[in-house]
Amino acid sequence: MSTPAAPNPATALLPDGICAVVVAAGEGTRLRPLTEHRPKALCPVGNVPLLDRVLARLAGLGLTGPDRVAVNACYLGEQVVEHVGSRAHLSVESGGLLGTAGALANLRDWIDGRGVLVGNADGYLADPPAPPGADIAALLSGWDGRTVRLLGQPITGPDEPGSFSGHRFAGWSLLPWHRVRELPLERAELVRTVWRPAEAAGELTVVSFSGTYLDTGTPADYLAANLHAAAGENLIHPTATVTGACQQSIVGPGAVVRGTVTRSVVWAGAEVAEGERLTEVLRVGRDVTVPAGAR
Template sequence: MNAGICALILAAGEGTRMRPLTLTTPKPLLPVGGAPLLDRAFALVDGLDTAVNAFHLSDQIVAHVGNRAHVEVEKELLGSSGSVGNLRGWIAGRAVLVLNGDAYLHGGDLSVLLDGWDGDKVRMLGVPAGDEPFAFGAHVFAGASLLPWRVVADLEPVLSHLVLTAWRPAERAGLLEVREFGGTYVDCGTPADYTRANALAAGRG
């Protein structure tokens, strides 16, 4: 599958809004429907050469990943952009599909991000924005984006976020494509959303 594309699962965040659960367990290892979020992320990028970044409780992430992926333990939090920049040597000229390790994508997959891609534009998975103020056109970010190497090559390993270094610049240049996710996206960043994700996984959503 897509030899010129690799994947990065972002799993370094401290999950402060999810405390006390994340005091002892990294957020990507919290279960949704009986499976850790990180394992659900692996299923979404199955077939792609994959890296996982880690910082908070990194020993647990390293042990859980095992030999399934390259693990990059960060010495400090770098944000989504800095984490990609920190892995430029590993990405090595490829495009990269960046997936949030706390994203729960119910009822769909990431094929919409890859199908028919021209290899040059930045792509973002999106869901309808509604009244969300931080929209990209009619959509808001839904946990995953696809970056061409020309964008990755300019990212530095310093604290920053893709919304500032990749998505908004691409939008201003007319080089951003938002691809709508056909299912339900839940950012498991708060206890309420984590509960919602588990309800969906159990068929109660």
């Protein structure tokens, strides 16, 4: 007789009537030139597209498929649409970016009375003691369906501009239907239309996240996320060719490294020529090198 599989504690915490929206429409201007030909949501961290990391986290909560998960797209949206395929409902903002609040207003008919777990596609989260999904399950546990919840990383010093109750926003929020229902279909952001009004009304709760969170919006943070994913080792895709030297670096599919790379990211198909020495940079193609700079 087979032993029944142990229940997933993260899935057990999922309230009824919840859907998820992944915000993946942004231009990623601070990451250029990396994002000139690839949307930020598809930039790889540890050789895994950021968007796939978010979808895996939702799957860990039991949220999968186009009835439960939606992804919005705008900038280079055709790439996002092709990449997601049938894994989620797709909301293409053909008239231009709608922002995080406008994206939800555009999905109002699909959300249809449900609470919404909203995740930023460009957020990198990691919590070694908990797998993806379980690491943010506290955001859902015991939710009353009326209040707004934010995942937040504690700030060790004085409150920063834009912080919430001594926490820095960590990429995820949980919104009740009545807040989504009232959003106008126009370009707007959740911080002004939902989070701050809920905070002023005493209806916002920050759920503390003690793991690692990086928004990957700058080359420095993008490199930091990759190095964290590699955990101090090299992370070299099996289809890459490395005849040079790598130290604490991430090398993507089909990349060729004949030189020396240290604490760097070499994208899929990129090349590092013999004699080249790259340190704390991002390499795209044969000769595009983006210094990470200071965080």
